[in-house]
Amino acid sequence: AFVFIFFKVPMIRYGILIKNKSIALPKKKKKNVCDCFIIQKTLPVSLPTRSIVTRGDTRMNLQAKILLPILLLIVALLGGAGALSYLTAKENLTASLIDNMEGESKALNRSLRGLTARARRDVESTVVRSDVISFFAGDIQHKERQLAMSEVLKQVADSYPDFDRVTIYDMDGKVVAASNPANIGGNFADRDYFRTVRDTGKTFASAPFLSRVINSAVIIVSSPVKRDGKVVGVIAGSLSLTAFSQTEIAPISVGDAGYAFLLSTKGEVIVHPKHKDWEFNDKLPESGEY
Numbered sequence: 117a118f119v120f121i122f123f124k125v126p127m128i129r130y131g132i133l134i135k136n137k138s139i140a141l142p143k144k145k146k147k148n149v150c151d152c153f154i155i156q157k158t159l160p161v162s163l164p165t166r167s168i169v170t171r172g173d174t175r176m177n178l179q180a181k182i183l184l185p186i187l188l189l190i191v192a193l194l195g196g197a198g199a200l201s202y203l204t205a206k207e208n209l210t211a212s213l214i215d216n217m218e219g220e221s222k223a224l225n226r227s228l229r230g231l232t233a234r235a236r237r238d239v240e241s242t243v244v245r246s247d248v249i250s251f252f253a254g255d256i257q258h259k260e261r262q263l264a265m266s267e268v269l270k271q272v273a274d275s276y277p278d279f280d281r282v283t284i285y286d287m288d289g290k291v292v293a294a295s296n297p298a299n300i301g302g303n304f305a306d307r308d309y310f311r312t313v314r315d316t317g318k319t320f321a322s323a324p325f326l327s328r329v330i331n332s333a334v335i336i337v338s339s340p341v342k343r344d345g346k347v348v349g350v351i352a353g354s355l356s357l358t359a360f361s362q363t364e365i366a367p368i369s370v371g372d373a374g375y376a377f378l379l380s381t382k383g384e385v386i387v388h389p390k391h392k393d394w395e396f397n398d399k400l401p402e403s404g405e406y
Contacts, residue, residue: 213370220368220376227364231278231355232321235337238276239353240319243341245272251284252341252348256292262300265293273353280330280356284341285310286349299329309336313350317342324357324378324386326396333357333378333386333395361387 242248251265269282273295276282284293289305304310309322319339327334338352361378366389368376378386385394394400 217370217376224364228360231360232335232337235276235278235335235353235355236319236321236339238279239337239339239351242272242282242353243339243351248284248341248351249343251293252343256284256286256349262293263297266295266297266300269293269295276353278355279353280334280359281354283352283354284349285352287314287347289314292349302329307336309338309352310350313338313340314347317347324380327354330354330356332392357387361389365389 245268247265247268251261254261256262265284269284273279273282279295281299282295283291283299285304286292289303289307289310291299291302291304294300307322309320312318312320317340319337322336322338324333324335326332334357335355336352337355338350340347341349341351357378365376365378365387370376375389377388380386384396384398385391385400386396388394
């Protein structure tokens with residue numbers, strides 16, 4: 117007898133012919149059947165086989181499943197720690213630079229205040245000199261007397277290293293004597309440092325401004341010359357901020373390539389170590405570097 121067992125795989129129908137084998141049939145006696153072989157209707161295909169998974173493979177898969185999340189967590193923690201460390205270092209560096217610049221700014225402020233305080237004392241001691249009083253006792257418009265007084269002012273300027281020039285003005289703002297005689301005859305009646313002293317009779321220190329005489333930033337400290345309690349003229353000493361910058365500001369460094377420069381309370385560039393054309397210029401170029 118022959119027994120056919122039919123089963124299906126996708127698109128292919130198979131039959132197995134069993135011959136000369138003893139198999140257990142339900143509720144029947146053993147029968148001799150034929151050897152087994154496969155009859156296939158179409159092209160031969162390989163029947164799917166089950167993968168054989170050993171205990172070692174199972175253990176390795178389990179370890180991989182456990183270790184992978186741990187490794188990912190470690191990588192994430194290290195990345196987060198690195199980012200946090202970078203941000204902390206950046207904040208510390210920024211704070212350190214700010215503290216350093218605040219300290220430098222306070223030191224420069226003290227230096228500038230000290231400079232103007234010395235200039236006040238020097239100018240106030242100059243206006244009471246006997247040769248200055250004698251000059252105003254005579255004709256201050258006389259050319260020879262102006263030149264003689266200018267020689268005295270040159271000696272005064274040389275004795276006070278903070279001053280780059282010393283000038284005497286009459287009541288109209290005209291220069292009648294100067295440490296640089298070439299300035300005699302110029303008129304500066306529009307300047308605050310002249311008008312304020314003439315009108316109030318008190319010593320005055322100007323804000324930084326661009327000098328039209330030397331074309332650079334200066335502070336002018338001026339004081340009245342008085343005779344019999346009446347203001348008869350003005351003496352002014354000029355403080356060069358370019359010189360101040362070279363000695364006090366230029367040595368300041370910020371990081372590897374940074375530098376310092378001076379601004380007014382209005383935001384104007386007063387002294388700049390790299391761009392002199394930016395000084396007192398209200399039309400600065402659009403630039404990332406200042």
